Each structure stands twice: as C-alpha cells, then as structure tokens.
Amino acid sequence: MNLNVDFCGIKFPNPTVLASGYLGVTGASMVNCVKNGCGGVTAKSLFMEERLGHPNPTVLTYPGGIINAIGLCGEGIKKAGHEFKIYAKKCPNNPLIGSVAGKNIKELIEVAEIMDTYPVDIIELNFSCPNVDDEMGRPIACDINTTFKATKAIRAVTKKPISVKLSPNVPNIGMIAKQAEEAGADAITAINTVGPGMLIDIYTRKPILANKVGGIGGMGIKPIAVRCVYDIYKNVSIPIIATGGISNGKDAIEMMMAGGTLLGIGSAIAYHDMKAFEMITNKIHEFMEEEGFDDIADLVGLAHHS
Amino acid sequence: MTLLSPKIDRIIENNPTFRTYVFKHHLSAKPGQFIMLWLPEVDEIPISIGWQEEDEFHLGIAKVGDFTEALFKNVKVGDRLGIRGPFGKPFDLKDSKKIMLIGGGSGTPPMLSLAQKAKKKGIETTVVLGARTKELLLYENKFKELDCDLHVATNDGSKGHKGYCTDIVEEKLKTHEIDCIYTCGPELMMYKIAEIAKENNIECQVSLERFMKCGFGICGQCCIDGTGLRVCKDGPVFDSKIALQHQEFGKYRRTASGIKENL
Incomplete structure (x- = not known):
C-alpha cells in the first residue's frame, strides 16, 4: 500500500503537513513535529521585517473551535534563514514549505526572492491572513485581480513550486483559485481562517483577544473547508493542500475526497497533541485497507466522481 | 478551555515587590502547573499556581514588568481577572521518600x-x-x-x-x-x-x-x-x-x- 504523496514533483512520506502558523516557529520545533510523524512542515509566515505580533491574549479555544489573532509575529525573513537550515539538515526526507507574507505586493516579491535562496521545497504565498492591517484594506486573496497580479509577480522571481493560500471569506473561492492557476501557481492551499470573529467575556465585559477580532479555525470550520476544497478542485487542475479543522483521520479522508492531495494539520494538535499526525496517517491506512485502496492518490477528489 | 473570570478575594502584600492574589475557586491544579492570567486591555501572561485549598487558590506575583506594574497599581480586591488553565506538565513526586x-x-x-x-x-x-x-x-x-x-x-x-x-x-x-x-x-x-x-x-x-x-x-x-x-x-x-x-x-x-x- 502506498501512502507516499507526490506533490508538484516533491515526495512526502505521508499526506500530513504541519499547517502554517502552528509550531513552525523554529527549526527545532519543526524537527520535533517530524519526530512525531508529520510528512512535511510549513514554517510560520515571514515578512521582510521583524514583527512582534499582537499582545496577548492571542489564542483561545471555545467549544467547537479556536480563535487567534497572533498577528504574524516573526523575526523577519533575513534573520530566519538559520531555522530553515537547521530543519533541512535534520529532516532531508520531509519537505519544507516556506510561507511568504507582505504588507503589499512589492514586499511579497522581496520576501519570496529571499525565501527562494533558502532550503525550502515549496513556497506558500500567504495572501489571506486576516490579522494584518493590509494597506489595501483586505487580504489579497479576497480580490480576484489582485490574486492574479500578486501570483504572477512572484512566479517571475522563483522556479520553486508555489502554492497560493486562499481565504474562505469570499463568495467565489473556486474562481480565485483558477486565477492563481492561470497566473502560474503550482498548487493551492485552502483554507485560511474563517471570520474574523470575536469573543467577549461577560464578567469583565471586554472582548478577550487583545486585537478584539481574530481568525476562526478548529473543528467548527471543517464543513466550510471541505466545501472550499471541493469548489477549488472543480475549478483547477493543480493540486491542493487542504487545511481547516481537520481533527481526526475521518476528517482527513473527507478532505482528500473533496480534493486535497496534502493535508494541513493544525488544530488537531490542540485536540490530540503531537500524536495527531500519526493518528491521522494510521486512520487513512486503516481505511484504505478496509475499503480496498492501494494508492493514497486514488482517494483524491473521489467525491467528485459520478 | 473556557475562560474563568473570578473575583479577587484578597491580596496579601508579601513585600513591596511581591503580592499573593487569592481567588475563591476550586482550580484542582497539580503542583507545577500554570494559568494564563489576563488583565483586560493590558496583557495575558503565564503565572505558576501556588498554595491551593479545596475552595481557593493563590497566585504569587512579582512586580517585574508592564503587566505586573499595571496589576499592582490598578487592580483591587473584588476586581475580576481572566484565567485560562491550568496548563502544563506538573512536577512528578514518583515514589520518592x-x-x-x-x-x-x-x-x-x-x-x-x-x-x-x-x-x-x-x-x-x-x-x-x-x-x-x-x-x-x-x-x-x-x-x-x-x-x-x-x-x-x-x-x-x-x-x-x-x-x-x-x-x-x-x-x-x-x-x-x-x-x-x-x-x-x-x-x-x-x-x-x-x-x-x-x-x-x-x-x-x-x-x-x-x-x-x-x-x-x-x-x-x-x-x-x-x-x-x-x-x-x-x-x-x-x-x-x-x-x-x-x-x-x-x-x-x-x-x-x-x-x-x-x-
């Protein structure tokens, strides 16, 4: 039975990938995720400059989900290079996805140019983080034309595979994915967080997040993620890193049937801790055995077949 | 993990730079665990759990930065603070004698x-x-x-x-x-x-x-x-x-x- 995944010509030993924004802060932390069974990792999004992010509280759970407004903290692309090197040296068989962010297209290009020189296998374009005050007033991935323009500009500065990370907070995610594909994207990552949302503590009478609003992830958004991945799969022929509320093996299989080739795992760590990766891969293995599948690739997009 | 926002029952001034905040709540934390303490509109920081009784727990806090300065200055008995937790791996007494x-x-x-x-x-x-x-x-x-x-x-x-x-x-x-x-x-x-x-x-x-x-x-x-x-x-x-x-x-x-x- 084959659980290896070929994604844009890159080999993953299993379909689970640490999703961006979870634990991908340091090289050592990403190595620890691989020790716990993930097939590959996505590092945290980086801007050109150092960013402190929002003050705490930044991450909260509630029944059904997780809300966060971390605000993309990071040491900046130039200083982060050594973390990628630590990881690539220790985990040569587990691909590394570098996530690129920017306040505008110019910055995105500059960050991508530097990311291109690092030992990353795939470059993910974070066009959809809701926690950044975008100069354009909203994430790039909320606009079909800007998505095309930004993808095309970055396509010109790297030969590595690029995956465009999309926002679910649009009426036409399938069409936006199509524009990214036409602009030269090799893959789509979907979805980023839903919302934004807010939680208020009724006793202190205040929004709990310091940023007041934050993106919603976790098990509650899975049906939205499944629908988005389904729509994208229908509209493009490039592969998809499906992510958003996958909290167990059944969710993972569901997401593959919607059209995901790789699976971004994040909130499952909150529910099952580090064993989440192995648990999900084992469940997929068990399911394939029970249902008579030999190759994991045969699960991808099954829900579209008539 | 739902946020608690208990009232401060009493504040013990251990010395000019250290206070113990007492809450009437059964936390059932294990020694070595911590909570995230939220002071609305200021910050949220990890604080170790101290003395515990059936119906109360103590947080011993040193004045060391912006958060704790604001806490010492502005927060009184009867005020509410946000608490998430307990979190983390506790001390293990094993079978020590x-x-x-x-x-x-x-x-x-x-x-x-x-x-x-x-x-x-x-x-x-x-x-x-x-x-x-x-x-x-x-x-x-x-x-x-x-x-x-x-x-x-x-x-x-x-x-x-x-x-x-x-x-x-x-x-x-x-x-x-x-x-x-x-x-x-x-x-x-x-x-x-x-x-x-x-x-x-x-x-x-x-x-x-x-x-x-x-x-x-x-x-x-x-x-x-x-x-x-x-x-x-x-x-x-x-x-x-x-x-x-x-x-x-x-x-x-x-x-x-x-x-x-x-x-």
Missing part, C-alpha cells in the same frame, strides 16, 4: 504547592529558599506550617546562610540522602542545580519559563532549541536530564518575535 525543594525568589510559589502535596503523602521534605535579602524570602511561615525542614540563604546574609541557596544544596547533599530535587527560580540557579544533581546522580526536575501565547501547545512561541519541546505543554516542568539537552537552557530565550536574547 525524601525530597528537596529549592525556591529562588519569585519561583517559590510552585514549590509551596508541591510541598503541600508532598507532606500530604508523608514525604520527608527539605526546603531551601533563596533571595537577595531577608525581606524578599517568601512563604517561610507556610513551609513551617507544613512542617518542612526549612533552610534559607540570602545574598547579603541578612538571614540564614550568606550566599546562594545552591551552597546549602551542595552542603546538604554531602550528608543527606535525597531521592529527587525539585526547583523553580532564576534559570541560572536551576541550571546550576541541574548540574549538581547530575554530579551527585540524583533525579531532578526544573520548572522553566518562556514567552507564551496559546498556553496549550499549538502556537510554537515557547519551543526550546535543541529538543524543540514546548515549555507550555511538554513542560514547564522538565526532568533535568532533558533540560540539559535544551541547548538554550541557562543561556538564552526568545522574544515575542523570536529573536534570541541572552539570559
């Missing part, structure tokens, strides 16, 4: 919580407290109430041994058999204790502190170099043999953005 607890300055509260549990289990408990000067020694009476064998060290010699608590530890270990050492305090002190434990071939557990965000192991902010382990979830309590594998233990930590800064 004789233990030594070492609390350095504001690292003392979790040692008090651990002493409560150890004495309840009938474990012979030696406590060593260290501080710069006698006014800054914490919870001496509480440890005496628990009938611990108490020793203190002050840097200026105003009470007990003049010097560091590690001096007392080294001295005690020459004559006393100890099954396990537990410590919380300044990281350089804990590093020294981890090395002393290693030299003497004694089990040891240390409690680390790092900048945290989520508190439950998903955001990666508090991951430690060398092992990649998360202080909030795999710790804050680590076996000292594991801690000594953290390449940053006793050396550096990371800021909010992830830049390294020396201890």
Whole structure:
C-alpha cells in the first residue's frame, strides 16, 4: 500500500503537513513535529521585517473551535534563514514549505526572492491572513485581480513550486483559485481562517483577544473547508493542500475526497497533541485497507466522481 | 478551555515587590502547573499556581514588568481577572521518600504547592529558599506550617546562610540522602542545580519559563532549541536530564518575535 504523496514533483512520506502558523516557529520545533510523524512542515509566515505580533491574549479555544489573532509575529525573513537550515539538515526526507507574507505586493516579491535562496521545497504565498492591517484594506486573496497580479509577480522571481493560500471569506473561492492557476501557481492551499470573529467575556465585559477580532479555525470550520476544497478542485487542475479543522483521520479522508492531495494539520494538535499526525496517517491506512485502496492518490477528489 | 473570570478575594502584600492574589475557586491544579492570567486591555501572561485549598487558590506575583506594574497599581480586591488553565506538565513526586525543594525568589510559589502535596503523602521534605535579602524570602511561615525542614540563604546574609541557596544544596547533599530535587527560580540557579544533581546522580526536575501565547501547545512561541519541546505543554516542568539537552537552557530565550536574547 502506498501512502507516499507526490506533490508538484516533491515526495512526502505521508499526506500530513504541519499547517502554517502552528509550531513552525523554529527549526527545532519543526524537527520535533517530524519526530512525531508529520510528512512535511510549513514554517510560520515571514515578512521582510521583524514583527512582534499582537499582545496577548492571542489564542483561545471555545467549544467547537479556536480563535487567534497572533498577528504574524516573526523575526523577519533575513534573520530566519538559520531555522530553515537547521530543519533541512535534520529532516532531508520531509519537505519544507516556506510561507511568504507582505504588507503589499512589492514586499511579497522581496520576501519570496529571499525565501527562494533558502532550503525550502515549496513556497506558500500567504495572501489571506486576516490579522494584518493590509494597506489595501483586505487580504489579497479576497480580490480576484489582485490574486492574479500578486501570483504572477512572484512566479517571475522563483522556479520553486508555489502554492497560493486562499481565504474562505469570499463568495467565489473556486474562481480565485483558477486565477492563481492561470497566473502560474503550482498548487493551492485552502483554507485560511474563517471570520474574523470575536469573543467577549461577560464578567469583565471586554472582548478577550487583545486585537478584539481574530481568525476562526478548529473543528467548527471543517464543513466550510471541505466545501472550499471541493469548489477549488472543480475549478483547477493543480493540486491542493487542504487545511481547516481537520481533527481526526475521518476528517482527513473527507478532505482528500473533496480534493486535497496534502493535508494541513493544525488544530488537531490542540485536540490530540503531537500524536495527531500519526493518528491521522494510521486512520487513512486503516481505511484504505478496509475499503480496498492501494494508492493514497486514488482517494483524491473521489467525491467528485459520478 | 473556557475562560474563568473570578473575583479577587484578597491580596496579601508579601513585600513591596511581591503580592499573593487569592481567588475563591476550586482550580484542582497539580503542583507545577500554570494559568494564563489576563488583565483586560493590558496583557495575558503565564503565572505558576501556588498554595491551593479545596475552595481557593493563590497566585504569587512579582512586580517585574508592564503587566505586573499595571496589576499592582490598578487592580483591587473584588476586581475580576481572566484565567485560562491550568496548563502544563506538573512536577512528578514518583515514589520518592525524601525530597528537596529549592525556591529562588519569585519561583517559590510552585514549590509551596508541591510541598503541600508532598507532606500530604508523608514525604520527608527539605526546603531551601533563596533571595537577595531577608525581606524578599517568601512563604517561610507556610513551609513551617507544613512542617518542612526549612533552610534559607540570602545574598547579603541578612538571614540564614550568606550566599546562594545552591551552597546549602551542595552542603546538604554531602550528608543527606535525597531521592529527587525539585526547583523553580532564576534559570541560572536551576541550571546550576541541574548540574549538581547530575554530579551527585540524583533525579531532578526544573520548572522553566518562556514567552507564551496559546498556553496549550499549538502556537510554537515557547519551543526550546535543541529538543524543540514546548515549555507550555511538554513542560514547564522538565526532568533535568532533558533540560540539559535544551541547548538554550541557562543561556538564552526568545522574544515575542523570536529573536534570541541572552539570559
């Protein structure tokens, strides 16, 4: 039975990938995720400059989900290079996805140019983080034309595979994915967080997040993620890193049937801790055995077949 | 993990730079665990849980930064604070018969919580407290109430041994058999204790502190170099043999953005 995944010509030993924004802060932390069974990792999004992010509280759970407004903290692309090197040296068989962010297209290009020189296998374009005050007033991935323009500009500065990370907070995610594909994207990552949302503590009478609003992830958004991945799969022929509320093996299989080739795992760590990766891969293995599948690739997009 | 927002029942001023905030709530935390304490419109920080009773718990807090300055200045008895937790891996008493607890300055509260549990289990408990000067020694009476064998060290010699608590530890270990050492305090002190434990071939557990965000192991902010382990979830309590594998233990930590800064 084959659980290896070929994604844009890159080999993953299993379909689970640490999703961006979870634990991908340091090289050592990403190595620890691989020790716990993930097939590959996505590092945290980086801007050109150092960013402190929002003050705490930044991450909260509630029944059904997780809300966060971390605000993309990071040491900046130039200083982060050594973390990628630590990881690539220790985990040569587990691909590394570098996530690129920017306040505008110019910055995105500059960050991508530097990311291109690092030992990353795939470059993910974070066009959809809701926690950044975008100069354009909203994430790039909320606009079909800007998505095309930004993808095309970055396509010109790297030969590595690029995956465009999309926002679910649009009426036409399938069409936006199509524009990214036409602009030269090799893959789509979907979805980023839903919302934004807010939680208020009724006793202190205040929004709990310091940023007041934050993106919603976790098990509650899975049906939205499944629908988005389904729509994208229908509209493009490039592969998809499906992510958003996958909290167990059944969710993972569901997401593959919607059209995901790789699976971004994040909130499952909150529910099952580090064993989440192995648990999900084992469940997929068990399911394939029970249902008579030999190759994991045969699960991808099954829900579209008539 | 739902947010609690209990009222402060009373505030004990232990010394001008350290207060104990008492909440009437059954937290059922294990010694060594922490909570994320939220002061609305200011910040949220990890705080170790101290003394606990059936219907109350204590948070011992030192005035060290913007959060704690705002807390000391603006928050009164009857006000509400936000609490998430308890989080983290607690101290493990295993099947020890004789233990030594070492609390350095504001690292003392979790040692008090651990002493409560150890004495309840009938474990012979030696406590060593260290501080710069006698006014800054914490919870001496509480440890005496628990009938611990108490020793203190002050840097200026105003009470007990003049010097560091590690001096007392080294001295005690020459004559006393100890099954396990537990410590919380300044990281350089804990590093020294981890090395002393290693030299003497004694089990040891240390409690680390790092900048945290989520508190439950998903955001990666508090991951430690060398092992990649998360202080909030795999710790804050680590076996000292594991801690000594953290390449940053006793050396550096990371800021909010992830830049390294020396201890």
